[in-house]
Amino acid sequence: MTKFELIERLAEMNPHLYQRDVERIVTAIFDEITSALARGDRVELRGFGAFSVKRRDARLGRNPRTGDSVRVDEKHIPFFKTGKQLRERLNTDG
Amino acid sequence: MTGQTVTRAQLSEAVYQEVGLSRNESAELVESVLNQIADALAQGEMVKISSFGSFSVRSKSKRIGRNPKTGTEVPINPRRVLVFRASHVLKDQINGSLAKPRSGRTGGA
Numbered sequence: 576m577t578k579f580e581l582i583e584r585l586a587e588m589n590p591h592l593y594q595r596d597v598e599r600i601v602t603a604i605f606d607e608i609t610s611a612l613a614r615g616d617r618v619e620l621r622g623f624g625a626f627s628v629k630r631r632d633a634r635l636g637r638n639p640r641t642g643d644s645v646r647v648d649e650k651h652i653p654f655f656k657t658g659k660q661l662r663e664r665l666n667t668d669g
Numbered sequence: 670m671t672g673q674t675v676t677r678a679q680l681s682e683a684v685y686q687e688v689g690l691s692r693n694e695s696a697e698l699v700e701s702v703l704n705q706i707a708d709a710l711a712q713g714e715m716v717k718i719s720s721f722g723s724f725s726v727r728s729k730s731k732r733i734g735r736n737p738k739t740g741t742e743v744p745i746n747p748r749r750v751l752v753f754r755a756s757h758v759l760k761d762q763i764n765g766s767l768a769k770p771r772s773g774r775t776g777g778a
Binding site: 576577611612664666 | 674687748755
């Protein structure tokens, strides 16, 4: 399912809304999660899962092709932990 | 880093601010979005949200685990796990994206 298909499904369920409004709603939700993570906040959606940001320290990596040492700066990576309810659902439904 | 936790309440508020719906309906829509994603994943479908990331379901086969405290062998049954891959757009947003060089060579600067 793509973002567009998600919007279509929601529009079908909400015939009183214009599809372009459903699109704005879906975008607003993911934008809100993105900006929370960009601030370093955690996003906790009980039953679904939690998004957080983890720090990766600077390290000395290697260019796998040439073997040269490459400095890799400290960076932050987004992380998702599946919620209990969803994890259980994945292992019960079809 | 502010270290706050954002929940459904803030997502509903963002929806409420974006379109002229009631707070109640905004909250219901947030719930519907999460449910649609969960339903698709439960059916083994991959979910791709452009410029955010993708969720996919991976099947793990049976393996022998160990209780780290006692050392006893415990069988771990085959199961399905959810994997989230963040898009570059999301990763760049988190890292400031301010034309920050991704890496530099040693001895360079």
